[in-house]
Each structure stands twice: as structure tokens, then as C-alpha cells.
Amino acid sequence: MSGATEVNGARRRAPGTGRPPGGHGAWFLVLPALIPILVLSVGPLLYGILLAFTDAQSGRTQPTRWIGALNFRDLARDTLFWESFRIGLVWAVAVTAAQFLLALGLALLLDQDLRLRWLARALAIVPWAMPEVVVGIMWRLVYNPDAGILNETLRDLGLGDGRDWLSGLATALPAVIVVGIWAGMPQTTVTLLAGLQNTPRELHEAAAVDGAGAWRRFRAVTWPALRPVALAVTALNLIWNFNAFALVYVLTSGGPGGRTRLPMLFAYEEAFRYGQFGYAAAMGCVMVAVISILLAVFLVGRLRGGEDA
Amino acid sequence: MRTPTAARAGQYAALLAYLVFLALPFLWLVSTAFKPPRELASLHPTWIPEDPTLANFRQAFEEQPLLRAALNSLAAAVGAAVIAVLIATPMAYVMARRRGRLTRAATGWVVISQSFPFVLLIIPLFLVLKRLRLVDSVPGLVMVYVVWALPFALWMLSGYVRAVPVELEEAAAVDGAGRVRTLVSVTAPLLAPGIVATALFAFVTAWNEFFFALVLLKTPEKQTLPVVLTHFIGAEGVADLGPLAAAAFLATLPSLVVFALIQRRITSGMLAGAVKG
Numbered sequence: 001m002s003g004a005t006e007v008n009g010a011r012r013r014a015p016g017t018g019r020p021p022g023g024h025g026a027w028f029l030v031l032p033a034l035i036p037i038l039v040l041s042v043g044p045l046l047y048g049i050l051l052a053f054t055d056a057q058s059g060r061t062q063p064t065r066w067i068g069a070l071n072f073r074d075l076a077r078d079t080l081f082w083e084s085f086r087i088g089l090v091w092a093v094a095v096t097a098a099q100f101l102l103a104l105g106l107a108l109l110l111d112q113d114l115r116l117r118w119l120a121r122a123l124a125i126v127p128w129a130m131p132e133v134v135v136g137i138m139w140r141l142v143y144n145p146d147a148g149i150l151n152e153t154l155r156d157l158g159l160g161d162g163r164d165w166l167s168g169l170a171t172a173l174p175a176v177i178v179v180g181i182w183a184g185m186p187q188t189t190v191t192l193l194a195g196l197q198n199t200p201r202e203l204h205e206a207a208a209v210d211g212a213g214a215w216r217r218f219r220a221v222t223w224p225a226l227r228p229v230a231l232a233v234t235a236l237n238l239i240w241n242f243n244a245f246a247l248v249y250v251l252t253s254g255g256p257g258g259r260t261r262l263p264m265l266f267a268y269e270e271a272f273r274y275g276q277f278g279y280a281a282a283m284g285c286v287m288v289a290v291i292s293i294l295l296a297v298f299l300v301g302r303l304r305g306g307e308d309a
Numbered sequence: 310m311r312t313p314t315a316a317r318a319g320q321y322a323a324l325l326a327y328l329v330f331l332a333l334p335f336l337w338l339v340s341t342a343f344k345p346p347r348e349l350a351s352l353h354p355t356w357i358p359e360d361p362t363l364a365n366f367r368q369a370f371e372e373q374p375l376l377r378a379a380l381n382s383l384a385a386a387v388g389a390a391v392i393a394v395l396i397a398t399p400m401a402y403v404m405a406r407r408r409g410r411l412t413r414a415a416t417g418w419v420v421i422s423q424s425f426p427f428v429l430l431i432i433p434l435f436l437v438l439k440r441l442r443l444v445d446s447v448p449g450l451v452m453v454y455v456v457w458a459l460p461f462a463l464w465m466l467s468g469y470v471r472a473v474p475v476e477l478e479e480a481a482a483v484d485g486a487g488r489v490r491t492l493v494s495v496t497a498p499l500l501a502p503g504i505v506a507t508a509l510f511a512f513v514t515a516w517n518e519f520f521f522a523l524v525l526l527k528t529p530e531k532q533t534l535p536v537v538l539t540h541f542i543g544a545e546g547v548a549d550l551g552p553l554a555a556a557a558f559l560a561t562l563p564s565l566v567v568f569a570l571i572q573r574r575i576t577s578g579m580l581a582g583a584v585k586g
Contacts, residue, residue, distance in 0.1 A: 030411060033463070036396065037418065040437075040453070041430070044433035045430060047433035047436075048429040048430060049429070051433060056436075112320060114320060116328070120327060120331070123328060124331065125572055126332075126565065129561070129564040130561050131519070131535050132517065133519050133535040134338075137338075137538065137542070137553060137554070138338040139334060141550060141554060148354075149337050149354060185331075190572075239423060243426045245519075245520050250539060264428060280428060280432060283428065285429065287429075288425060288426060295424075
């Protein structure tokens with residue numbers, strides 16, 4: 001018996017000699033990253049979810065108490081929060097959709113044999129690499145009512161006197177959305193372009209020989225190959241945009257009159273200006289829940305749509 | 310494939326529109342940074358400064374402690390990049406080479422950690438760091454940045470590891486090289502460019518980061534560059550446009566240079582990480 005197990009063990013070990021370390025070796029390699037992940041990411045996230053069910057506040061002397069779902073009940077009646085939530089959805093969907101369409105257009109252009117391609121590729125790096133705070137500052141200079149180039153251009157073109165874009169109740173959110181598109185488009189473009197370059201060229205040429213127009217070629221050849229990349233990048237963009245903070249903080253701080261107060265700005269103020277940690281954590285939980293549902297609906301719908309097509 | 314001339318013209322027009330949209334805001338920032346106050350106050354601003362000056366840069370350094378802020382940013386970004394890559398590389402190696410429960414859990418965490426709003430993370434982190442007396446300190450910020458950079462670093466690095474053929478390691482083992490020897494003299498050199506690119510990317514993201522720094526750093530002497538930049542914007546909205554533009558331009562340069570070096574590698578790394586991810 002013991003001989004048989006030994007043989008078995010030896011046989012199992014033999015092909016494994018060249019394989020990477022297993023068992024204790026693997027744990028040894030993983031621990032340096034695993035401990036910080038558990039202590040500073042997984043732990044705090046769970047702690048954050050628990051905080052949503054307490055009355056935790058900053059700088060309070062009394063011990064924190066469990067209050068069950070009271071925060072969520074308050075939140076359900078908090079019209080300011082839901083208004084902020086609505087703005088957040090408008091912002092996230094508008095920015096993500098425009099980012100995708102514009103990035104797809106640019107990626108298709110860059111996939112062609114055009115001159116100046118290198119310039120577009122080089123320029124695409126700028127928004128990607130820039131600190132978000134600088135993007136915000138830069139667009140404040142563009143939108144500046146007196147010294148800004150946007151109003152000056154409008155005046156030159158005879159399109160009126162221009163306006164104070166970031167302080168106008170009607171223009172603030174659209175103006176901020178444009179900045180969001182500018183900041184996120186290059187990354188989406190580069191990802192889609194990489195996806196495009198993986199589509200089979202021969203199929204394209206075969207379709208062209210068969211007389212398929214540009215649109216049919218896109219529908220029948222390009223899109224099916226590009227779809228997985230497009231879905232992944234759109235889903236990620238939607239999450240990132242919904243959780244956006246720095247851009248809008250610098251551009252408008254949520255003004256005018258809360259017209260651009262994204263949910264993250266709202267929760268930040270609640271937590272670090274008013275010290276309502278528990279309540280802000282509840283907001284965070286609601287944001288995760290809603291964005292998860294949205295994503296699930298989006299992805300399931302897209303995947304189904306793909307089967308029909 | 311031949312493309313009709315009209316379609317070509319349309320393509321160039323579209324490309325030009327994209328170039329304008331991408332480039333002009335940045336050019337405006339640069340132009341503003343070099344304008345003297347008289348031109349900044351002009352009701353008809355021009356694209357190119359008529360009388361370019363460096364005065365805005367000097368004034369920016371006088372108005373805000375930019376140098377110290379840059380040093381704080383540098384410390385936080387270098388610390389985060391080095392530590393993140395040091396601890397992520399071994400784990401990424403395991404994730405790439407073994408598919409067990411651990412690998413699946415780690416991949417799941419990489420995905421989930423991307424979708425949580427920072428608010429839900431920063432409140433408990435703030436409480437934990439406060440207890441450890443690490444709030445309002447650069448080392449505390451480095452800890453946060455390391456964990457924040459880890460998902461991406463693991464993703465990229467495990468993609469790079471997968472690109473190293475496992476047969477090479479097996480050949481080294483057959484030749485009698487020990488496990489450590491194989492990793493050090495066969496795998497590590499092939500992995501080095503990917504490790505450097507990942508570290509540089511972590512550097513740029515930490516250098517640019519704003520939200521965690523805003524929450525964690527309260528003492529002006531400890532604040533990083535993005536936080537100090539927001540001080541140029543007074544309570545009234547906009548203070549001095551010239552120095553603001555000059556400081557913002559300077560803060561962008563390191564990111565631009567590093568990013569230009571690694572952009573291609575980052576793109577390929579993201580896609581490599583997605584293969585069989």
C-alpha cells in the first residue's frame with residue numbers, strides 16, 4: 001500500500017518539477033500583497049458597509065450605536081440626495097455614451113491609412129496622462145466668461161456675447177459633461193483601436209469584394225469582433241464616470257445650486273464637511289447597489305441582443 | 310481597398326475636428342501660462358501671447374508652496390509605485406501560473422474593487438488610519454495608494470507573466486536550476502520591461518491622484534500637488550489665472566513625459582491581462 005502511494009506521489013510530482021511553486025511556496029509569494037489587500041481594502045469595504053447601519057459621526061465622544069436601517073429610511077426621504085443621484089445618472093450615461101461614440105469614430109479613423117494619424121495618437125495621450133485637477137483648471141480657463149477662449153471664439157463668429165458657462169443653471173451640467181467626455185475619450189479610443197486591429201482584415205476585403213458598403217461591413221465584420229472589447233470598456237467607463245469626483249469638484253464644486261452635485265460630491269460633503277460617516281456610508285451602499293443593477297441590466301440586455309443579431 | 314475621394318475628404322475633416330477638440334484646451338492652458346497680466350485682463354484674448362513672459366511661473370512659486378508640494382507628491386508616488394510593484398509581482402506570478410481558488414478570488418477582487426465608490430472605502434480607511442495615527446501623513450497616503458494601485462498592477466503583471474513561456478522555466482529546471490534561480494535568472498529579466506511599465510503607471514496615477522489626498526492631508530505642509538493646485542482657486546472662484554495656469558502646466562509635465570514613454574506598453578498590457586483573465 002505504502003509503495004503504491006509513493007509511486008503515485010512520485011508520478012504526480014515528476015511532471016511538476018518545472019512548474020511554478022505550489023502549496024507553501026505559493027502562499028509565501030502571495031502574502032506580501034494579500035495582507036495589505038485584506039487589511040486596507042477588503043476589511044475597510046466590509047467595515048464601510050457595516051458603518052451604514054450605525055450612527056457613526058466624526059469627533060463624537062459617545063460610542064457609536066447600531067441603528068439598523070434608519071440611515072436608509074432617512075435616505076429614501078432625502079430629496080436632495082435623490083436629485084444628486086439623478087444628476088449622477090444623467091452625467092454618467094451622457095458621458096459614457098458620448099465617450100463611446102466619439103471614441104469609436106476616432107478609432108475607426110485611426111484604423112484607416114490617413115496622414116496625421118501619429119498626431120492624433122500623440123494628442124490622445126494628453127488627456128489620459130493629465131491630473132484630473134489640471135483638466136478641471138484647464139477647462140475653467142476655456143470656459144472663463146471674460147478671459148476664456150470659448151466666449152472669445154463665439155464673439156468672433158458673431159454668435160452672441162457668450163455666457164458664464166459654469167455658473168449658468170442651464171449650462172453648468174452640459175459644460176461639465178463636455179469636460180468629462182474630453183478627459184475619458186482617449187483611453188476608450190486606444191482600447192477600441194487595439195480591438196479593431198484584432199479584427200480579421202481578410203474578412204473585410206472579402207466583404208468589400210462581395211459589394212458590401214461601409215455600413216454593412218461595419219455591422220457584419222467589424223462590430224462582432226469588436227463587441228467584447230466595446231462592452232467591457234463601456235461597463236468600466238460607466239462605473240468610473242458614476243464615481244467621478246475630482247473633475248467636477250474643481251470645475252463647479254457641485255454648483256450652481258447643486259446642478260452639478262454628483263453623488264460622490266454629495267457623499268464627500270456629508271462625510272467630511274458635516275461628519276456624518278454612517279449616513280455617507282449608506283449613500284455609498286446605495287450607489288453600489290444601483291450601479292450593480294444598472295450594469296447587470298446593461299450587460300444582460302447587450303448579451304441577449306447579440307444572440308438575436 | 311480604394312476609398313472614394315469624397316469619403317477621404319470627409320475622413321480628413323472628421324480627423325481635423327478631433328484634433329481641434331483634443332488639442333485646443335491644452336494649447337489654451339499653455340498660452341495662458343505665458344501671458345502677462347495685461348493680456349490676461351484683455352477683453353479680446355489671443356491664442357498666442359503677444360508678449361510672452363515667465364513671470365507667472367515665478368509668481369506661482371511665491372503664492373503657493375509648490376516645491377514642497379511637488380516633493381510630497383514625488384515621495385507619495387515613488388513610494389507607492391515601488392511598494393506596489395514589489396508586492397504585486399510575486400502574487401501576479403502565482404495568479405498567472407496557477408489557477409486555483411486563490412487566483413479566482415484575487416481576480417474577483419480586482420474586478421469588484423473597481424466598482425466600489427471611493428466614499429465607501431475612504432470613510433473606514435480614514436477611521437483606521439486615524440487610530441494608527443497615520444492620517445495627515447505622507448506614509449499613510451502611500452499605504453492607501455499602494456492598495457489602490459494593486460488591482461491594476463496585478464492585472465497588468467499577470468498578463469506579462471503569461472507572456473513568458475512556461476517552457477523556458479521548465480527548460481531551466483531540467484538543466485538543474487533551482488526554483489529561485491529559475492525565477493531570478495530566467496523569468497525576472499523577461500518580466501523587467503513589464504515591471505518597469507507597471508511601476509511607472511502606478512507612479513503617474515499616484516502623482517495625479519486627488520480624492521484620497523484631499524481627505525487625508527490637512528496640514529498645508531504635507532499636501533500633494535493636486536491639492537495645493539486647488540488652493541489657487543479662491544472662494545470667489547478664480548483668482549490669478551496666469552499663475553494658476555503656470556502651476557497646472559508644470560504639474561502635468563512629469564505625467565506627460567512618463568506616459569509618453571509607456572503608453573504603448575500599457576495598452577498592450579491591459580489587453581494581455583484580459584486574455585484568459
